[in-house]
Amino acid sequence: MLLRHYTRAGGPPERARSILDMRDDSLAGDDQQVREDLKNLLRFTEQMLATREKTVFDIAEYPIRLTERDLTDAAGSPLPGVGFGPSEDVWLTFARMRERLPPKPPENLEPWLRSDARPTPAKPPGLLSERILSVTADEATDLIEASFTHEDAVGQIATNSGEPERWSVPLRPAELPSVVEALERHVAGPWRAWAEEEAPRRKAIELYSALYKAHAQIAAAGGEGGLELVVGIGLARWQHGRQRINLPLIEQRAEFALDETSGNLSILARGVPPTPALRAFLDLSIPGAADLQREMTARLDRISKDPDLAFGPFQPASFLGVLETCAARLDASGSVLPTNEELGPAGEALRIGQGFCIVVRTRREDILRDDIRRQIDALSPGICCIRNEAHLCIGSTKCARDGPGINGSAKYCVSWTTRSFRNSMMLTTYDGLPS
Numbered sequence: 001m002l003l004r005h006y007t008r009a010g011g012p013p014e015r016a017r018s019i020l021d022m023r024d025d026s027l028a029g030d031d032q033q034v035r036e037d038l039k040n041l042l043r044f045t046e047q048m049l050a051t052r053e054k055t056v057f058d059i060a061e062y063p064i065r066l067t068e069r070d071l072t073d074a075a076g077s078p079l080p081g082v083g084f085g086p087s088e089d090v091w092l093t094f095a096r097m098r099e100r101l102p103p104k105p106p107e108n109l110e111p112w113l114r115s116d117a118r119p120t121p122a123k124p125p126g127l128l129s130e131r132i133l134s135v136t137a138d139e140a141t142d143l144i145e146a147s148f149t150h151e152d153a154v155g156q157i158a159t160n161s162g163e164p165e166r167w168s169v170p171l172r173p174a175e176l177p178s179v180v181e182a183l184e185r186h187v188a189g190p191w192r193a194w195a196e197e198e199a200p201r202r203k204a205i206e207l208y209s210a211l212y213k214a215h216a217q218i219a220a221a222g223g224e225g226g227l228e229l230v231v232g233i234g235l236a237r238w239q240h241g242r243q244r245i246n247l248p249l250i251e252q253r254a255e256f257a258l259d260e261t262s263g264n265l266s267i268l269a270r271g272v273p274p275t276p277a278l279r280a281f282l283d284l285s286i287p288g289a290a291d292l293q294r295e296m297t298a299r300l301d302r303i304s305k306d307p308d309l310a311f312g313p314f315q316p317a318s319f320l321g322v323l324e325t326c327a328a329r330l331d332a333s334g335s336v337l338p339t340n341e342e343l344g345p346a347g348e349a350l351r352i353g354q355g356f357c358i359v360v361r362t363r364r365e366d367i368l369r370d371d372i373r374r375q376i377d378a379l380s381p382g383i384c385c386i387r388n389e390a391h392l393c394i395g396s397t398k399c400a401r402d403g404p405g406i407n408g409s410a411k412y413c414v415s416w417t418t419r420s421f422r423n424s425m426m427l428t429t430y431d432g433l434p435s
Contacts, residue, residue, distance in 0.1 A: 035379045042376050055283045056361075058246040059232070064210055064360035067235065068313075071207070079204040085314035089268055091231060091254070092358070094208045096263030100198055103190040109182040112173040121195035121202060124187045127173040127180075140167040148176065211265055214360040215256035229254045231267065232277065232357040233313050234323040238331065239346040240284055246346065248357055249326050250300065250319055251277045252311070267358065273304035274311060274319075281330055292329045296322060298377070313356035323352050 059065040071082050071092075078084050081095030102119045104110070113125050134157060135143070144151050149169050157166040173179045218227050232248025239245075252274040257266040276296035281289040303318055304311050311318040320336070327334035327350060334350035337343065343353045 039376050039379050042372050042379075045372055053279075055279055056247065057243060057280045059235075059248070059357060059359060060246065062359050062361040063227075064214055064358070066207065066358040068355035068357065073200045079207070080201045081204045081208070085312065088310040088312060088315075090257075090266050091269060091312055091314070092267040094204070094211060094265040094267075096208060096212075096265070097201060097205055099202060099205060100194070102194045102198075105186050105191075106182060109179065109186060112176075112179045113183070121199040124191060124195075125183070127183060129172070129174075131171050131173060133169045133171060134166050135169055137165050137167055140169050143169050143171070208265060211256070211358075211360075212258075215258060215265060218256065219258075226362055227360055228363040229256060229267065230359045230361065231269070231313060232359055233274075233319050233355075234326070234336075235343060235353045235355055235357060236326070236350060237343045237346045237353075238334075238350040239348060240286075243284060244346045245280050245284075247277060247280055248359075249277055249323060249352065250274050250296075269312070273301045275300060286330055288329050292326065296326070299325075301374075316354060320354065323354070327352050 056062070059067075071079055071084075073079055081097050083093035083095075085091055086093055099118075102125075105113060105125065112127055112131060114128055116123070116125070119125070133143075140154050143149050144154065148171055153170050155168050157168050159166055214227060214229065218229065221227075231252045231254045232250065233252070234249040235246070236249050237246050253270045253272055254267050255270050257268055258264075259266075276293050278289050278293045278296070282293065299322060300311075303309060303322075309315075309318050313319075316339070323336045327336050331350035333348070334352065336352045336354065339354050341353075343351055
């Protein structure tokens with residue numbers, strides 16, 4: 001079965017039969033039965049959407065995944081140019097920076113060093129394997145007598161008439177004590193000081209480059225492309241049987257904001273509530289995961305609407321209680337670790353950290369599924385209207401175009417429409433086989 005967003009021009013075909021028209025003031029037919037039928041259909045839609053997606057058990061499967069540790073240095077401080085929670089609306093910032101060149105070596109040492117097109121803090125400068133000098137006959141003799149070279153390696157250089165004789169002498173810098181000592185002093189002093197400062201800076205530049213590329217891909221598609229940005233909170237690590245889980249339990253869809261002047265990149269939460277990310281636990285049939293999914297959805301929705309509680313990765317009060325509930329409900333031995341404790345490798349007991357992660361992945365159908373869950377929850381007694389502007393099609397792989405379905409499969413179509421002159425919802429079904 002294939003499910004897709006689909007809007008078809010024109011009205012429904014003659015074979016279509018309207019079974020529900022819900023308005024602000026009334027419901028047609030048997031109210032309770034209509035509600036149950038619609039809830040069942042919405043549940044079926046949600047399940048079918050879920051079957052389209054491959055279950056991910058480890059964030060390592062995503063194209064871009066950055067944990068909080070990836071954004072900090074050895075001391076636990078944010079990398080240069082990286083800002084944590086500068087405001088409630090802006091969760092992370094990444095400054096555009098340029099690489100800094102290492103300090104120049106002493107003049108008497110520089111000719112003996114290899115030339116690197118792009119010096120890096122991870123690779124100290126090194127000596128040439130061999131350097132050929134052009135010297136006078138007396139200088140060549142001195143070098144031979146000092147055992148820096150061999151007589152048979154020395155050759156005379158052709159010169160113009162009247163010019164003094166010149167000789168080429170090959171030398172191995174690694175065999176020259178003065179050169180080796182000069183290099184050691186340079187590496188231990190100025191170069192190492194530069195490397196210690198530049199290493200985290202280079203790491204931040206690489207992260208910015210990866211995130212900027214993802215931003216460009218998403219922006220080029222106008223927000224409707226194949227990638228999406230997500231901030232995960234509460235990384236869970238668990239070895240359940242043969243399956244390893246390494247995923248955040250809470251996901252907040254986010255978006256990039258680029259400062260056109262400075263080039264700085266920011267990550268902001270989108271205007272949608274955070275959602276639970278328990279798909280892996282559901283696929284493993286963890287007892288209570290389905291109920292927990294529904295409870296977390298409602299709880300996170302309430303938190304996001306609480307004017308006195310800002311939700312975000314740097315406000316533990318907004319998510320710690322949710323993580324503790326997950327630990328208790330998913331595994332009897334589960335626990336939420338203190339902020340300064342490392343998760344470590346996955347073990348038999350579920351361990352949940354309080355850190356965050358950034359994920360760029362293929363866009364999923366979770367937004368639509370979350371909307372469907374909210375519509376199901378809204379179908380309780382006393383609620384007479386459901387507003388939605390989406391069009392949803394459920395059916396075979398050919399349900400959204402003319403022609404027969406695969407193997408004569410049945411065709412279902414749900415059309416949710418908000419008309420210009422009233423709020424309404426029209427549910428339509430197609431009888432018989434596809435035409």
